[in-house]
Amino acid sequence: MEKRITIKDIAQKAGVSAGTVHRALTGKAGVGDECRERVIRVAQKEGYRPNYVASSLKRKTLRIFAVFPGPTENNRFFYTQVWQGFRDYIQEISDYNLSIIELPYYNGLNNQANELQEAFKRYEGEIDGLITVGHVDERGEAAIRSCIEYGIPVMLVCDDIKNAARMGCVQANYDVTGRMIAELLCSQIPEDSSILMCGGDVMVSSHYRMVQGFDAYLEEIGSRINVIKVNGYHNSEDVRARIRGKLETEKSIAAVCSVSARGSVMLAEELSALGLAGKVKAIGSDLFEENIKNLKAGILTNIIYKNPYRQAYLATKLLIDYLIKDERPIRETFYVDSIMVFRSNVSMYENGYYRTNL
Amino acid sequence: MEKRITIKDIAQKAGVSAGTVHRALTGKAGVGDECRERVIRVAQKEGYRPNYVASSLKRKTLRIFAVFPGPTENNRFFYTQVWQGFRDYIQEISDYNLSIIELPYYNGLNNQANELQEAFKRYEGEIDGLITVGHVDERGEAAIRSCIEYGIPVMLVCDDIKNAARMGCVQANYDVTGRMIAELLCSQIPEDSSILMCGGDVMVSSHYRMVQGFDAYLEEIGSRINVIKVNGYHNSEDVRARIRGKLETEKSIAAVCSVSARGSVMLAEELSALGLAGKVKAIGSDLFEENIKNLKAGILTNIIYKNPYRQAYLATKLLIDYLIKDERPIRETFYVDSIMVFRSNVSMYENGYYRTNL
DNA sequence: CTGAAAGCGCTTACAG
DNA sequence: CTGAAAGCGCTTACAG
Numbered sequence: 001m002e003k004r005i006t007i008k009d010i011a012q013k014a015g016v017s018a019g020t021v022h023r024a025l026t027g028k029a030g031v032g033d034e035c036r037e038r039v040i041r042v043a044q045k046e047g048y049r050p051n052y053v054a055s056s057l058k059r060k061t062l063r064i065f066a067v068f069p070g071p072t073e074n075n076r077f078f079y080t081q082v083w084q085g086f087r088d089y090i091q092e093i094s095d096y097n098l099s100i101i102e103l104p105y106y107n108g109l110n111n112q113a114n115e116l117q118e119a120f121k122r123y124e125g126e127i128d129g130l131i132t133v134g135h136v137d138e139r140g141e142a143a144i145r146s147c148i149e150y151g152i153p154v155m156l157v158c159d160d161i162k163n164a165a166r167m168g169c170v171q172a173n174y175d176v177t178g179r180m181i182a183e184l185l186c187s188q189i190p191e192d193s194s195i196l197m198c199g200g201d202v203m204v205s206s207h208y209r210m211v212q213g214f215d216a217y218l219e220e221i222g223s224r225i226n227v228i229k230v231n232g233y234h235n236s237e238d239v240r241a242r243i244r245g246k247l248e249t250e251k252s253i254a255a256v257c258s259v260s261a262r263g264s265v266m267l268a269e270e271l272s273a274l275g276l277a278g279k280v281k282a283i284g285s286d287l288f289e290e291n292i293k294n295l296k297a298g299i300l301t302n303i304i305y306k307n308p309y310r311q312a313y314l315a316t317k318l319l320i321d322y323l324i325k326d327e328r329p330i331r332e333t334f335y336v337d338s339i340m341v342f343r344s345n346v347s348m349y350e351n352g353y354y355r356t357n358l
Numbered sequence: 359m360e361k362r363i364t365i366k367d368i369a370q371k372a373g374v375s376a377g378t379v380h381r382a383l384t385g386k387a388g389v390g391d392e393c394r395e396r397v398i399r400v401a402q403k404e405g406y407r408p409n410y411v412a413s414s415l416k417r418k419t420l421r422i423f424a425v426f427p428g429p430t431e432n433n434r435f436f437y438t439q440v441w442q443g444f445r446d447y448i449q450e451i452s453d454y455n456l457s458i459i460e461l462p463y464y465n466g467l468n469n470q471a472n473e474l475q476e477a478f479k480r481y482e483g484e485i486d487g488l489i490t491v492g493h494v495d496e497r498g499e500a501a502i503r504s505c506i507e508y509g510i511p512v513m514l515v516c517d518d519i520k521n522a523a524r525m526g527c528v529q530a531n532y533d534v535t536g537r538m539i540a541e542l543l544c545s546q547i548p549e550d551s552s553i554l555m556c557g558g559d560v561m562v563s564s565h566y567r568m569v570q571g572f573d574a575y576l577e578e579i580g581s582r583i584n585v586i587k588v589n590g591y592h593n594s595e596d597v598r599a600r601i602r603g604k605l606e607t608e609k610s611i612a613a614v615c616s617v618s619a620r621g622s623v624m625l626a627e628e629l630s631a632l633g634l635a636g637k638v639k640a641i642g643s644d645l646f647e648e649n650i651k652n653l654k655a656g657i658l659t660n661i662i663y664k665n666p667y668r669q670a671y672l673a674t675k676l677l678i679d680y681l682i683k684d685e686r687p688i689r690e691t692f693y694v695d696s697i698m699v700f701r702s703n704v705s706m707y708e709n710g711y712y713r714t715n716l
Numbered sequence: 717c718t719g720a721a722a723g724c725g726c727t728t729a730c731a732g
Numbered sequence: 733c734t735g736a737a738a739g740c741g742c743t744t745a746c747a748g
Contacts, residue, residue: 362741364740364741364742365741365742366741366742376741376742376743377743377744380742380743380744381743384743408741408742409740409741409742410742411741411742412740412741412742412743413741413742413743414742415740415741415742415743416741416742416743416744417742417743417744418743418744
């Protein structure tokens, strides 16, 4: 039951007022060098740790901005979970005197920049922290860089931006995720068969990094399995036609997989149409309604779940811990584990059950 | 920027003092029925939500007891993670005016009851909450029941106790976990082969429930795979001899698995000794040093990870949320997802990386 | 049964 | 540069 050391104790031992201790320890102006050092020394000796619960009660409200795609249409499933993870952590910390501004953007990537610029103008000087996705176009990247240069702590989720001085990034380990797909499929199909891989958009780093991991695994184990790739993302019907073409002509295909959500749906549809459902192994990406239905129906054999909920939850926690406690995260890049989902355990991730908090 | 409603606002609107509002809303004695109802009505109408950060500053310190096996010997890995999960959440909440008493117990299950009884005697009336494992012997069960009858909120991890009025239990979904093992192995081996299953201790519910899930999956898909079972837990050398016997005589064995950590190690050793490493699929249970080494060495092909870290983290959170916010958890039984670990993603769970907080 | 007051550990103007 | 004082939103004796 040792009483916890408070700012008063330090003030007394250092022979100064509580206000001075506060200024000294938080690095605020208005304390003499000699005095500041003495206070810091005493605080360290006594093992003082500030009580952030108390400090939140009186300090100014922190304004946190969240800028993610709105959870509609194609973004319905993935970004619903991102928002959910963000909000769940905010909820956790809601008594800490924060002000949350949510800025969903719609109609594609290009509106991220608009939202950011507007917010920047409207709230100039009043933005204490920003959390957004690193999956951006050029203008989005520029907008994020301005925020950073202006001195706003920025956390990215899902994807990183190269050489940006953001405080951190939380994402899936795409290399490992690609390897997991390869490892599972290799353990299930013969050496002389083929895998059809939908590689998504080669310009999207999360896509090509998964493909890289996938390829690296096959090469490292010296697999003789033949990989047939179908790339492309935006022109769906073209991709679909090529998938169908490969499935019809390449009889050695024993497994299929996709690094993108959209590709997973198309794969499942084409497998069904060609009567191949259940006959070839099939791994889809991301946990959403159609993939889950296809997994339960036996069209997909597995889903790889990149855990956007947890990514956003963790990123929010890191940002807020920094703002409240002035503690920079122990690393800049955080990887959240991707999970291989089977028919047997998909129930553990349905209906918000993936929120293994509360 | 709408100002948050405080107890003062309610006091004013209800025409009473802040103290009375507090007593009315927390159900404390000393408020007239009519007055209490009025206050509650006003609070609801105004959407008042108490600020627990503020309340923690002044209320009495809550005493929380954690009683888990000490992280030594056989318990080194599994319970290290349980302690870690517990402590990580405590850390998160450490400014909320809590007093934590950790009571590890050693030399087997039987000492859980002793620790509990001693604590109960020594701290009688001063225990606000208890978190412990539901994997108990008879005396441990009796000790836990006394605590519950005494009115102490109790959260269990890892295993439940039947018909006990504990506030909740957080555990792996053992049925699903057993099914995952079966599903993965069935996708990798021929229909006319056999699986050697080390079923652990039939008296341990987590063991037999995994075996049940495993069997149920095979039956549901109408598999013709032959399952060879080796049960037993405490007499290791006897179990080991039987494992070896089966591996030597049953040539149809294409896969092995174990529902217990100890069984996993023995399986790996026997596979190696008989030159079968890498030739049969092998799924071990629990994430600890030897299993990880065997996975990397290609002796085990997968490890099923029951996530004790997250179980303890969540259980602690639920208990403390209840004590601080007086909110009963939305359910009594919480399942944490078990994760299938591959060689490709084991790095995501090593060196404390499973702590996907902080 | 109810209110006024003190105080939890901080932060923040304000005065000097 | 430094201190004294007020106050954040609660809870808790204390007095009536």
